[in-house]
Amino acid sequence: MTERHEGTMQYKFDMENNEKIKEILREVYEALKEKGYNPINQIVGYILSGDPTYITSYKNARAKIRKLERDEILEELLMSFIEEK
């Protein structure tokens, strides 16, 4: 009984976390786009290097993306891609 309960809790947390990642990525994407960057290139650069220089401070985008671990972002992107296929 206890095990089933813990499993459900974990799933709920992941869903929340996934939504948080998506929301932040969208906000960062828009901020980069508004500043005239190629948002995909900039976000990929950040994920590869870990350097926040890639992300504009406009609309607090740099601080927002720093709230996420890069491995979590990659996991979410990969999951979305696989699920879509």
Add this chain to the structure above:
Amino acid sequence: MEKLLIEGGKRLFGNVVISGAKNAAVAILPAAILSDEGICKIDNLPQIEDIYCLEKMLAEIGASIKKEGKDCIIIDPSGIKSHIATGEEVRKMRASYYLIGALLSKYGKAEVVFPGGCPIGVRPIDQHIKGFEALGAKVLIEHGIIKVYAEEGLKGSSIYLDVVSVGATINIMLAACKAKGTTIIENAAKEPHVVDVANFLNAMGANIKGAGTDVIKVTGVEHLKGCEYSVVPDQIEAGTYMIAAAATKGDVTLINVIPKHLESITAKLIEMGVDIEEGEDTIRVSCKDKTHGVNVKTLPYPGFPTDLQQPLSVLLSISEGRSIITENIWEARFKHVDELKRMGANIKVEGKIALIEGVEKLSGADVVATDLRAGAAMVIAGLVAEGYTTISSIRHIDRGYENIEDKLRGLGAEIKRIKTDEREFECD
């Protein structure tokens, strides 16, 4: 001649706003000449001598430079008619070599006088030349002028840098961004200013990927356009104020920083017993107790930066116990040690190693800023020393630190600029 006069012993308290990064800005300004259409509006530029010097340099070759506000300039490169930069300004600073990459990219040829800069060791440009040659250019050095020609245009290539070089990495990026095909730079420098320059070029329409990693891919484009850009905060200026705060047992919050860029100095200060609080774009540094000695090795980013070795050596010289600094980047970066010894520091230098035995206190003295970061070290030493310290050759400090005395006064330091009739000390 101007000197800085410091009355030591005051703790630093309050907030200080960090300026834009010198090492990024000195590459971004030359990069702006690559615009084929439109102007570049660049803000968060540090107000320092190296930037004024570059502005003059760009104006000399025909670019129009307009100031807009305190830290913003507009560069219109449409008036540039020459690929030759051999004026007096070019000799004054190291970063003038970025004009080679930029002019070569724009015109397929460049003639730039051998660059100057701080006397911190042999600073070869062989890796820059290796890169230009790999892209198909011919390089000739005659009468102190570097002449680079690519008569058949530049072609993308793979370049493995024998040593990690920020200058070579940026210069090759500049040259390659309009070359035909793709250039791969391996063993590239990963410093934040490399990323900042790549960002700027990408904002102009370039196609550069991987900056901030050790492999950078540059796919040449035919056309670059003007853009608006804000220079990244200066990690070295920030690190200098962090050390000053710790050394004076103060409590200082740095505003406009990227904490990620300061991880190596943050880790070292925590190891020494300093309290650090990171915010989103702030860092608070406070220190109540005596710090203890640590060992430091300078390395390319993300390792401990050589530019902060000299300032940190001051803090180590008044920390408890023994510290060892290993300077792995430049071979003449301990010139400030003789000056620190005049203030009572106990430091022995042997090759690239400095052995520091912590002392109770430093005492004020007349000292010389032998180079830019040595000057910053002398300022910190003056802040912690008993009595008065005067620092000469402060032109080195003005090259890289914006309004250092105003910023420090804002934190409670007793520091002022004084004029004397003495002649300027010339370092070798």
